[in-house]
Amino acid sequence: MKRPIWKRAAGKKGKSAHRKAAQYAKKYYPGGKALQRIKYFETQRDLACTTLVRGFVTSEASAAPRISRKAPARPSVKPAAEYAKANRAKSRLIPTKFAASVALPVWRPLGPTIIPHGQTYGTGGNNKPPVAGRCSGVCISPSNPNHLVLCSGGGGLWETLDQGTTWRPLTDQQPTLSMGAICAAPSSPNIVYAGTGDGDNQSQLGVGLLRSSDGGQTWEHLPANELSGIGVHDLAVDPSNPLHVWAGTSEKLLESTDGGVTWRAAQLTTTWDISVNPNDPQEIFAATVPGLVRSGDGGATWTRVALPGSTPGSRFSRMEVCHAPSNPAIVYVGAVLDKKVMLWRRASNGGAFSAEKPPSMKANSDIDQAWYDWCMAISPVDPSILYWGAVELYKGMRGASGWTWRNISSRASGDSIHPDQHHLAFDPSDANVLFACNDGGVFRSPDGGASWKALNKGLSITEFEFLIHLESDDNWLIGGTQDNGTLGQPDNGTWNQIALGDGGDCGADDTNKLCYHSFYGIGIERAPATGPNAFKWKDVSPPAPDDYEALFYPPMDVSDRLIAKAGVTVWISDDSGDNWNEVDYGGTGGEMASAVSIVDAKTLIIGTENGRLARVARATSGWAKATVTQLTSPLGGFLSDIVVLGTTKQLIWTSSSAFGGGHVFRSTNGGKTWSNRTGNLPDIPVNAIVIDPKNTQRIFAATDHGVYRSQNAGTKWTDFSNGLPNAVIGDMILHERRRVLRIGTRNRGAWEVAL
Numbered sequence: 001m002k003r004p005i006w007k008r009a010a011g012k013k014g015k016s017a018h019r020k021a022a023q024y025a026k027k028y029y030p031g032g033k034a035l036q037r038i039k040y041f042e043t044q045r046d047l048a049c050t051t052l053v054r055g056f057v058t059s060e061a062s063a064a065p066r067i068s069r070k071a072p073a074r075p076s077v078k079p080a081a082e083y084a085k086a087n088r089a090k091s092r093l094i095p096t097k098f099a100a101s102v103a104l105p106v107w108r109p110l111g112p113t114i115i116p117h118g119q120t121y122g123t124g125g126n127n128k129p130p131v132a133g134r135c136s137g138v139c140i141s142p143s144n145p146n147h148l149v150l151c152s153g154g155g156g157l158w159e160t161l162d163q164g165t166t167w168r169p170l171t172d173q174q175p176t177l178s179m180g181a182i183c184a185a186p187s188s189p190n191i192v193y194a195g196t197g198d199g200d201n202q203s204q205l206g207v208g209l210l211r212s213s214d215g216g217q218t219w220e221h222l223p224a225n226e227l228s229g230i231g232v233h234d235l236a237v238d239p240s241n242p243l244h245v246w247a248g249t250s251e252k253l254l255e256s257t258d259g260g261v262t263w264r265a266a267q268l269t270t271t272w273d274i275s276v277n278p279n280d281p282q283e284i285f286a287a288t289v290p291g292l293v294r295s296g297d298g299g300a301t302w303t304r305v306a307l308p309g310s311t312p313g314s315r316f317s318r319m320e321v322c323h324a325p326s327n328p329a330i331v332y333v334g335a336v337l338d339k340k341v342m343l344w345r346r347a348s349n350g351g352a353f354s355a356e357k358p359p360s361m362k363a364n365s366d367i368d369q370a371w372y373d374w375c376m377a378i379s380p381v382d383p384s385i386l387y388w389g390a391v392e393l394y395k396g397m398r399g400a401s402g403w404t405w406r407n408i409s410s411r412a413s414g415d416s417i418h419p420d421q422h423h424l425a426f427d428p429s430d431a432n433v434l435f436a437c438n439d440g441g442v443f444r445s446p447d448g449g450a451s452w453k454a455l456n457k458g459l460s461i462t463e464f465e466f467l468i469h470l471e472s473d474d475n476w477l478i479g480g481t482q483d484n485g486t487l488g489q490p491d492n493g494t495w496n497q498i499a500l501g502d503g504g505d506c507g508a509d510d511t512n513k514l515c516y517h518s519f520y521g522i523g524i525e526r527a528p529a530t531g532p533n534a535f536k537w538k539d540v541s542p543p544a545p546d547d548y549e550a551l552f553y554p555p556m557d558v559s560d561r562l563i564a565k566a567g568v569t570v571w572i573s574d575d576s577g578d579n580w581n582e583v584d585y586g587g588t589g590g591e592m593a594s595a596v597s598i599v600d601a602k603t604l605i606i607g608t609e610n611g612r613l614a615r616v617a618r619a620t621s622g623w624a625k626a627t628v629t630q631l632t633s634p635l636g637g638f639l640s641d642i643v644v645l646g647t648t649k650q651l652i653w654t655s656s657s658a659f660g661g662g663h664v665f666r667s668t669n670g671g672k673t674w675s676n677r678t679g680n681l682p683d684i685p686v687n688a689i690v691i692d693p694k695n696t697q698r699i700f701a702a703t704d705h706g707v708y709r710s711q712n713a714g715t716k717w718t719d720f721s722n723g724l725p726n727a728v729i730g731d732m733i734l735h736e737r738r739r740v741l742r743i744g745t746r747n748r749g750a751w752e753v754a755l
Contacts, residue, residue, distance in 0.1 A: 024521060034369060105722065106753065109749060111749050113458050113749075119484070133463055134461070135438065137182040138442055147216075148160050164457070171219055192216040198232075199249065207228055251268075287321045319335035322376050333345075334358065344356060366392060433446055439482070462748075467732075469733060474735075503517065505517075515527055540573075559598040581623040591609065593607065597644055607642050611656070632672055638658045646696075651667070663681055679715050693734075707719075729744070730744050
């Protein structure tokens, strides 16, 4: 068998493995890792893959990998309606403000409140600044530059009154924490709007608009069907009317004339960016999939704008448009068309656009992933200075001889910042001060990008995908996070980055004090969990072929020296990953594993994306001759977790994160028959379950809207989110000895509660 990229990649240092993982992504993930992560999220929930008909279009879509094979028996489900229903159900449960009067324990945050050394593509100077998590926008008060309101991708809105020295969350109990854009009204900056649903992340979690009348300190929710179940890319407010709002979304361009209470559709296509002429609000540009459109009458009518090199049939992968603040006659448009970076400039009011020289961007990152990270800003005082964010951040200066471009995010000397740029903004009171929002947090430059300062201390917006701990150590805990590495050794809210890249599933061997982490794909690294060599990683990946099919984050389980990780087959090691056996568990048509549970040293159970279950039993001679038994399927949807209890191994619990059916199931006869124990749980994804070993009638469910508990084996469920923000929960584990339940959220960090 050909030795895979993963196996060739990793040495004893995680840095090498991380670089090779990145090479793997470039080859096998069209559109970048971010697209695969979104597909993974949607596959978990059995949602139609909206990403292929929104930002990532036409030729790119045809090359994208398979997403999910839905079981034919599953009913069709409208995600917007289901999320709205779940949000309404959540609002009827125990509000956080009544926590003191409720006989429930209160969750406490574990952070990170800071990740001291983040990852950048820089190689010198300050190339490991503090990071936090994905940010999608920032609003700077025009009267107080120390007052910022930050819009995070999945952690809600945050406020600082001291320019980032300290932060506080503003919207933890709003119906969703997924945020796409924020904008203040130019004529009345105390009025601020924030769009729910992260457009760049193709979020299904949008539930309307949030509005503030006190400069962003307090917020009210304005629900809207037009903004439900989609993501917001951009917001713009009429410079002369603070109640006239435009929203560019993953489906439409929307207009409101009453401050976001009601909406009408102005364009029926994905709209990424909106620019209103600050001197003439009648002129509006909108960047859409079919191209640039313009209105000269305040949005009543629209015409397509000719851009050299495009045609009426062009379909863009991404586009941004900006009026120059100091001279709005000048307008810039930056886009990706047919996998080429394009830049156009308008030099006069009503004039035509001409092609200009764009920066030299990387085809396999900046261009391929433009659908995800793409933003522009023009210097407030000089229309010849343009800032352009993609994976990298570029600064361009237009002179008599043309454009000069520099990469100002990844430097060989001086400051570097986290990649994946989502938003750029200038301080209204100081044209030299630039803010950059990206997957690592928010960064401030006092000198137009020459130097940077991270403003991420206190921002608890890290996206955890998985968590694991040691039973023998009260405080040992590690977790995989989105684009900010695998984190470990939490201490007073500070988590150290112990491995680079996108952190995937993790495992721990308490007996031998070993731990495991992964990036994405089938690869695994192993290291001592404690001692002087803790987290010195060694590659122990299964010898899978380069094109091995698996979910973006393949499921993994560890019990002592036994490791199992699964895709279209299951890879099993008896010796901590030194040697592997591949077992066909009976998947059909490329069906992929979604959950793995080690029952004992000789047995494991596999769950799949289509709801099937298989028991794999070790033969006397080893796993190579394992016996596979197909169990009865509890439902035809994504199985997110499996728990097996009791000495007889006949009691099996499983959960599903797919919409449109039950979410918690129990078998008392080893998987021959199943009972639906969903009870009164809302129809929301259940991503993990924990059964209390001291009382198997007590079940905990981690969902897209907090934690629920049942005291009677699923007959009745009640909210158990006392003190939790209303975040999506990706993973949940129980520290049995300490009786502590822990969760990893997307994007509000890790939390724990004493049972």
